[in-house]
Amino acid sequence: RIIDHIHQPLGKQLFLSRRVVTDSSEFDGGVLVNDKGKIEAVLKRDVVNSILTQQLDNLKVIDGGNLALMAGVVDSHVHVNEPGRSSWEGYVTATQAAAAGGVTTIIDMPLNSIPPTITLQNLKTKAASAKEEIFVDVGFWGGVVPGNQRDLTDLIKAGVVGFKCFLTDSGISEFPMVTRNDLAEAFAVLNGSGTVLAFHAELSQNDKSTACSGPGCPDPILYDTYLASRPDEMEINAVSFVASFLPQTDVHVHIVHVSAEGVIPILEQARNERIKAGYKGWRGGVTAETCNHYLSLSSEMIPPGHSEYKCSPPVRNITNKMKLWEYINDKRLDLVASDHSPSVAELKGSNFMTAWGGISSVQFDLPLFWTEAKARGHSLSMASHYLSAGPARLAGLQDKKGSIRPGLDADLIFFDPDASFIVTPQVIRYKNKISPYMYRVLTGKVMRTYLRGQLIYADDELIDGPKGKMLLNEGF
Numbered sequence: 027r028i029i030d031h032i033h034q035p036l037g038k039q040l041f042l043s044r045r046v047v048t049d050s051s052e053f054d055g056g057v058l059v060n061d062k063g064k065i066e067a068v069l070k071r072d073v074v075n076s077i078l079t080q081q082l083d084n085l086k087v088i089d090g091g092n093l094a095l096m097a098g099v100v101d102s103h104v105h106v107n108e109p110g111r112s113s114w115e116g117y118v119t120a121t122q123a124a125a126a127g128g129v130t131t132i133i134d135m136p137l138n139s140i141p142p143t144i145t146l147q148n149l150k151t152k153a154a155s156a157k158e159e160i161f162v163d164v165g166f167w168g169g170v171v172p173g174n175q176r177d178l179t180d181l182i183k184a185g186v187v188g189f190k191c192f193l194t195d196s197g198i199s200e201f202p203m204v205t206r207n208d209l210a211e212a213f214a215v216l217n218g219s220g221t222v223l224a225f226h227a228e229l230s231q232n233d234k235s236t237a238c239s240g241p242g243c244p245d246p247i248l249y250d251t252y253l254a255s256r257p258d259e260m261e262i263n264a265v266s267f268v269a270s271f272l273p274q275t276d277v278h279v280h281i282v283h284v285s286a287e288g289v290i291p292i293l294e295q296a297r298n299e300r301i302k303a304g305y306k307g308w309r310g311g312v313t314a315e316t317c318n319h320y321l322s323l324s325s326e327m328i329p330p331g332h333s334e335y336k337c338s339p340p341v342r343n344i345t346n347k348m349k350l351w352e353y354i355n356d357k358r359l360d361l362v363a364s365d366h367s368p369s370v371a372e373l374k375g376s377n378f379m380t381a382w383g384g385i386s387s388v389q390f391d392l393p394l395f396w397t398e399a400k401a402r403g404h405s406l407s408m409a410s411h412y413l414s415a416g417p418a419r420l421a422g423l424q425d426k427k428g429s430i431r432p433g434l435d436a437d438l439i440f441f442d443p444d445a446s447f448i449v450t451p452q453v454i455r456y457k458n459k460i461s462p463y464m465y466r467v468l469t470g471k472v473m474r475t476y477l478r479g480q481l482i483y484a485d486d487e488l489i490d491g492p493k494g495k496m497l498l499n500e501g502f
C-alpha cells in the first residue's frame with residue numbers, strides 16, 4: 027500500500043516506482059511534479075536517492091513501490107450525451123467512471139447530445155453543462171453535417187480537437203450523414219487549418235440493416251443476423267471513398283473505431299501516396315483507431331439476444347480479432363479508444379436489429395487492453411503508447427498530456443498490472459450499468475489517479491469534488 031497524507035495543498039511532489047512506464051520504456055525511478063501540477067523532471071533511481079538524502083522539507087514523496095507509474099489514459103472517443111440525452115450518460119458519471127479507470131482526459135464526441143456540437147453556439151451550450159461537473163479533463167470534437175460548413179472555422183477557433191462525420195445513418199436524427207458534395211465542401215473549408223477530420227467509416231450503400239423485416243427474414247435475436255447486415259465491405263468501401271479525397275486536401279484524416287481488418291492496408295496505401303507526394307505531418311496525415319471491444323470480443327462468443335454486445339461497426343469473428351492484434355503488435359494502428367456510447371436499458375433489448383448500437387467501457391480502457399495485451403506478452407509501454415500517447419497526439423495534446431515527460435501535465439496513475447477484479451454493477455460508475463464484460467475477470471487494476479498532480483481517485487474511492495478542466499481555447 028502507498029502511505030501518504032491525502033489532504034494537503036499542492037507543493038512539490040516526488041512520485042516513486044520500481045516501474046516508471048513511458049510509451050517506449052520502463053525503469054526504476056521517479057517523477058518530480060511542481061506546485062502547478064506539471065512534470066518537472068523524470069529521474070532514475072540513483073538520482074532519486076541523492077535527492078532523498080537532501081531531506082527537502084516541502085517535498086512530498088509518494089512511493090508506489092512495485093505498482094507501475096504510468097501516464098493517465100487519454101480516451102479520444104467518448105459519447106457523454108449531455109445535455110439532451112443525460113438519462114443515457116452525463117458529465118458527472120462519465121468523468122467519475124473515467125477517473126476510476128485511470129482515464130485523465132476524455133474527448134467528447136459531437137453527437138448524441140442535444141444539441142450536437144455542430145455550431146459554436148451549441149459548443150457553448152455543451153460547455154455550460156460540462157462546467158463544474160467534470161472529474162477529469164474534457165476536450166471536444168465538433169461535427170460535420172450537411173450545411174454546417176460555415177460553422178467549422180468558429181469551432182476550430184474555440185478549440186475543438188477536430189471533427190467527426192458519418193458516411194451512414196448515425197442513428198441520431200440531429201446528426202445526419204454527409205454526402206460526397208458535403209464532404210468536398212467541408213474539405214475545402216478545413217484545408218490548411220491543421221485540424222483533423224474523423225470518419226465513422228461505414229458506407230451506407232452497403233448497409234443491409236433495413237433490407238429485410240417480417241416473416242422469412244433472418245432471426246434478429248441472433249448476432250449473426252446483425253453481423254451479416256454490416257459486412258466488412260461497408261468499412262472497406264468507406265475507407266476507399268475517404269482516400270479518394272486525399273489528393274485534393276492537406277487535412278489529417280482519422281478513421282475511428284476500425285473493426286474490419288481489411289481497411290488497414292488500404293489506409294497504408296493512402297498514407298504512402300500522401301508521403302510520396304511530400305506530405306510532412308504525423309503519420310502522413312492518415313491514422314486509425316480501434317476499440318477495446320474489437321480487441322477483446324469476437325462474434326462467435328455473442329449469445330442470442332444479448333444486445334449489450336451491439337455496436338457499429340460490429341464486433342467480427344475471431345480471425346479478424348487476431349489480425350487486429352497483429353496490427354497492434356506491428357504498430358500498424360495508431361491508438362485505441364473506448365467509443366463509450368451508452369444508452370438506457372429500454373433501448374437495448376434482445377433484438378439485435380433494433381437495439382441501440384453502442385458499448386460502454388470508458389472506465390475499463392486500461393484493464394481491457396491489458397488483459398488481452400498481457401496474455402500476448404506485450405509490455406506496459408505498449409499500453410501507454412496506444413492508450414495515452416497515441417490519442418493525445420490525435421487530439422493535438424502531445425505537449426500537454428499522454429506521456430511521462432518534463433513539461434507535461436502530471437496526469438499520473440498507479441497501476442497494479444498483476445491484480446485482477448470482476449466487472450460488476452457495483453464497480454461500474456457510468457450511468458447505465460450495461461456491459462458485455464459483466465462478470466468478466468479483468469487483469470490490471472488502477473489503484474490511484476492524479477490529475478495535474480492532484481489525487482482524484484484512490485483505493486476504489488473518488489477524492490473530493492470535480493477538478494477537471496475543459497480543454498478549449500483561452501477566452502472561449
Ligand SMILES: NC(=O)N[C@H]1NC(=O)NC1=O
Binds near residue numbers: 138196337365367385
Ligand atoms: N451514435 C453513436 O454513438 N454511435 C456509436 N455507437 C456505435 O456503436 N458506434 C457508433 O458510432
Ligand SMILES: [Zn+2]
Binds near residue numbers: 338
Ligand atoms: Zn462512430
Ligand SMILES: [Zn+2]
Binds near residue numbers: 103
Ligand atoms: Zn462513437
